[in-house]
Amino acid sequence: MHRITLDPGGSAFDAGEETILNAALRQGVALPYGCRDGQCGACKAQVLAGEIEYPEGAKTTALSDTEARRGYCLCCQARARSDLILRIPEAGGGAAPEVRTLPARVARLERLSHDVMGIWLQLPSSERLVFRAGQYIEILMRDGRQRAYSLANAPHDDEFLQLHVRHYPGGVFAEYAFHALKARELLRIRGPYGSFCMREDSGRPAVFVAGGTGFAPIKAVLEHAFAKGVPQPLRLYWGVRATRDLYSPLPRQWAAEHANFSWEPVLSEPLAEDHWGGCRGLVHETLAARHPDLSTYDIYTCGPPVMTKSVADVAIRHGAPAERIYSDAFEFAAK
Numbered sequence: 077m078h079r080i081t082l083d084p085g086g087s088a089f090d091a092g093e094e095t096i097l098n099a100a101l102r103q104g105v106a107l108p109y110g111c112r113d114g115q116c117g118a119c120k121a122q123v124l125a126g127e128i129e130y131p132e133g134a135k136t137t138a139l140s141d142t143e144a145r146r147g148y149c150l151c152c153q154a155r156a157r158s159d160l161i162l163r164i165p166e167a168g169g170g171a172a173p174e175v176r177t178l179p180a181r182v183a184r185l186e187r188l189s190h191d192v193m194g195i196w197l198q199l200p201s202s203e204r205l206v207f208r209a210g211q212y213i214e215i216l217m218r219d220g221r222q223r224a225y226s227l228a229n230a231p232h233d234d235e236f237l238q239l240h241v242r243h244y245p246g247g248v249f250a251e252y253a254f255h256a257l258k259a260r261e262l263l264r265i266r267g268p269y270g271s272f273c274m275r276e277d278s279g280r281p282a283v284f285v286a287g288g289t290g291f292a293p294i295k296a297v298l299e300h301a302f303a304k305g306v307p308q309p310l311r312l313y314w315g316v317r318a319t320r321d322l323y324s325p326l327p328r329q330w331a332a333e334h335a336n337f338s339w340e341p342v343l344s345e346p347l348a349e350d351h352w353g354g355c356r357g358l359v360h361e362t363l364a365a366r367h368p369d370l371s372t373y374d375i376y377t378c379g380p381p382v383m384t385k386s387v388a389d390v391a392i393r394h395g396a397p398a399e400r401i402y403s404d405a406f407e408f409a410a411k
């Protein structure tokens with residue numbers, strides 16, 4: 077057994093042959109995590125003292141080579157080889173909200189685009205879900221499987237829990253949402269999870285990079301920031317294929333209403349009918365072109381793993397410290 081101590085905070089737990097994350101959760105220590113599969117980076121920690129190892133077959137997709145060299149590890153994959161002191165970037169301070177399992181009624185369904193469904197869920201009137209802007213919930217399916225979706229609403233606007241579900245063929249919940257789900261149907265949800273939350277108190281300008289429905293948690297985080305009146309510059313890049321995939325008019329509205337917010341859509345495959353004169357290409361390439369120096373920024377990115385990893389690589393190459401890059405990666409199979 078090895079002793080794992082967290083810095084800051086000083087809380088400690090023991091770990092044997094299991095992953096650091098499993099050891100923490102088993103002993104009631106709330107470490108941040110998301111996919112538990114090496115993909116999302118939510119469980120990233122810096123090893124300040126001691127040694128870790130990855131068992132054969134461990135996945136470390138969410139960790140760049142630079143981060144690994146700087147002593148970062150993925151707690152969902154790594155095991156302790158000695159006593160450890162770990163620095164865990166805190167998710168906005170304070171204790172993590174309690175994870176709860178609740179019934180939720182579908183109050184409204186709305187096609188937001190050709191392949192994105194907006195779902196508004198309502199909890200029983202006596203219940204409330206305490207969550208942080210940017211967290212996600214799981215939908216518990218009747219067959220025992222679950223699917224994770226980011227909450228697209230901010231905590232101050234919690235009459236309904238809002239989800240953005242992208243359709244893809246064979247998607248367990250996505251197919252159901254598009255073809256069978258009806259208003260007033262009762263679902264079961266569990267959450268909140270995740271640590272994709274804005275560090276507003278840093279005072280640093282923030283860049284948000286969304287891919288497709290990765291816009292959902294970023295919407296929640298930005299609406300929370302607007303409600304709090306954070307003064308720092310907030311810049312959004314939203315990468316999609318074509319204009320029909322820009323499924324929300326909100327960025328345009330935010331830019332008109334908030335002097336510290338600006339945004340740029342980036343289209344990778346605009347259609348002829350788009351007559352697109354704006355930015356083309358992959359969103360991480362635009363990030364690289366627009367920001368030669370990211371050393372003074374906080375970076376938030378949400379989308380498919382290949383995108384969030386490319387964004388993190390660009391951000392690090394352009395001077396952003398790894399601990400100021402926050403990503404929420406999802407596989408379509410998982411979210």
Ligand code: FES
Nearest residue numbers: 110111112117152
């Ligand atoms: S929880 Fe470890 S990488 Fe996602």
